[in-house]
Amino acid sequence: MAQNFLPKRVTSLFLVLVVATAIYLAKAADHNLKETNLSLYFQDISAFSAANATVIPVAGIAGKAWTFTQFGTVFVTDDFITESADPNSPEVGRAQGMYVTAGLDGLNSLVMISIVFTNKEYSGSTLEIQGVSKQFEAVREVSVVGGTGKFRFARGYVTFETYSFHVPTHHAVIRCNMTVQHY
Incomplete structure (x- = not known):
């Protein structure tokens, strides 16, 4: 034994x-790990307003209006991102991806966005953002799930806040505050 x-x-x-x-x-x-904190501004122009739209609906339920509150509506985006809320401030990148109105009640959207940096400091690097956004809350939080270049193996979170919205032109400025850990 x-x-x-x-x-x-x-x-x-x-x-x-x-x-x-x-x-x-x-x-x-x-x-x-390094920690980077960024505050950037998405210049978002919806397709309801002009030919220079940066967000457009591309799919939805047949016979239903394709809106931000209609379940199943898919939007693609290519917003330019600036250093400040002023659309004429220096561009630092693009927010390219899609939103899907994923809540049956129209309150939540699934966000899948790549932030593609074009400025000198982070040029060529990306951050990948994904998660459910409670689109009508003042502050919406979504995960950073990866990155490339200077943001390899990134993880963290992003908060989105509507900074301003000009109704006649459907131009929204969305503040994006990021906290990202990376190597």
């Missing part, structure tokens, strides 16, 4: 050492 006891203890001790080493290495890797 004593012969079986020793190998079990050695195996258990070995497993504990492997798990402890894995935890230590994971924590050590986190110390190499």
Whole structure:
């Protein structure tokens, strides 16, 4: 009986050492993470207004109006992103992707956006944003699920706030506050 006891203890001790080493290495890797905080502005012009629209509906339920509150409506976007709320401020990138009105009640949209940076500091890098946005709340939070270039292995979150909305032209300025950890 004593012969079986020793190998079990050695195996258990070995497993504990492997798990402890894995935890230590994971924590050590986190110390190499950088945190970047950005505040950017999406210049969003809906298709209801002009030929220069940056957001347009492309699919929806047959016989139903394709609106932001109609379940199943799919929008594509290519918003330009600026340093400040002023649309004439320097452009730092593009927000390219899609929104789908995913809530039966029309309150939630599924957001899938790539932020493609074009400014000097982050040029060529991207951040990938995905999640459910409660589109009629003052502040909407969505996950950063990845990135490329200077944002490799990015993770974090984004909050969206409607900064301004000009009804006649359907031009909305959306403030995008990002907190991102990356290598």
